[in-house]
Amino acid sequence: MTGRVVIVGGGVAGVGTAASLRAGGFDGDLTLVDAGEFPYDRPPLSKEFLAGSKALERIALQPPQWYDDQRVRLVNRTTVTALRPGEGAVELADGTLLPADRVVLATGGSAARPPIPGADSARVHVLRTADDADRLRKALVPGARLLVVGAGLIGAEAASTAVRLGCEVVLVDPVAAPLTAALGPELAGWLHGLHTRHGVETAQAAVESFTDRPDGIEARFAAGTPPRVFDAVLLGVGMVAHTELARAAGLEVDRGIVVDPGQVTSNPHVLAVGDPARTRADGVLLPRTEHWEAAQHDAARAAATLLGTPPPAPTAPWFWTDRHGRHVEAVGHLPEAAETVGRGSFDDRAFSVFGLRDGHVVAAAAVDDPQAVRAARRLIDRRVPVDAARLADPSVNPRALLRG
Ligand SMILES: Cc1cc2nc3c(=O)[nH]c(=O)nc-3n(C[C@H](O)[C@H](O)[C@H](O)COP(=O)(O)OP(=O)(O)OC[C@H]3O[C@@H](n4cnc5c(N)ncnc54)[C@H](O)[C@@H]3O)c2cc1C
Incomplete structure (x- = not known):
């Protein structure tokens, strides 16, 4: 595919879309507009970056040379202020028009500030x-x-x-x-x-x-x-999705920019990815996901749509969190589980919980055991039937369960 694609927003979803487009063979003009100094990753902001043990350069999503190597024109320290899909362009804060055959909205969101009296204090x-x-x-x-x-x-x-x-x-x-x-x-x-x-x-x-x-x-x-x-x-009370550009351009917005399973908005020339995107599948509006990996997957799907290639296979949703030196991961949809099975105990260094329904794993969560969650994801995605007793036995390698 050729043509001009403008990506609005340089978070993991925007940069991921650019990377997936080039990896998929996109040969046209690719422009990434971001408000910040350079695209950086957000999860470290509450972890190593906040602690002062990693500088901003060390959490860059890509090294500076990557943009040249991948022929991605990075337009930073400015914002897109309007979409002009009818004119095949987007408008920048200084009034410049950037030509765009397709636009990908990857605008993320802002931290929520609930209307608590006094919350506007500098403290x-x-x-x-x-x-x-x-x-x-x-x-x-x-x-x-x-x-x-x-x-x-x-x-x-x-x-x-x-x-x-x-x-x-x-x-x-x-x-x-x-x-x-x-x-x-x-x-x-x-x-x-x-x-x-x-x-x-x-x-x-x-x-x-x-x-x-x-x-x-x-x-x-x-x-x-x-x-x-x-x-x-x-x-730390949540985020507000950036939907203003989409709304002003007349796109469907319903507590998120509404997209189809290929990330296409109500305007076929505009796609949306990452935290602000909200998928409608089979007529049902799904909740927005505000996790790092979900943004990456949106990016891969959007690139496939633009390239006209098959979308990546769907996979169970996953997130991680780190606190007090412990690493936690969760995959799947625990509320769908009819029963849960524990593996190890809270006193152990590593332990996990699996949610089961009809003899299949539907979710898992683990502390300091990413291997268990990785295996659980495969069990979920491949719908492998499992034996609950083996799942609960810490001496059984979780990968062995994949053999059924
Ligand atoms: C502190 C913190 C810790 C987190 N930790 C975890 C974690 O441990 N695990 C996990 O799974 N997830 C975590 N997340 C969530 C994860 O980082 C987000 O889901 C992810 O960053 C979403 O990426 P995004 O590209 O959709 O949006 P963003 O990262 O918000 O990027 C959007 C970008 O668009 C730019 N932009 C917006 N509007 C415009 C415009 N009009 N013109 C130009 N540029 C624009 C913004 O400046 C921004 O750079 C964390 C998030 C935060 C904030």
């Missing part, structure tokens, strides 16, 4: 960009009192990083054990309990307001939790 942080992480790191001096609101993925990881940097961390969430839907109640409860075992104070509470005071920022909570004063606050 209240969010974590989505490298600038956010730089600002937050400056506040994470030893002894600093940090309140983290939201104990899902980003809040929990940032709390773990902050306590290692010597901060006094309080982590609040209205939910007793976040991630229960993905990990099951036992593993989610154990994982949340890890915070306390590593010196993070946890509380089941919802913040109602913040007030700046000379000695810090006071957080008030819903009934039952007394107010407390902190030096800094991190809101």
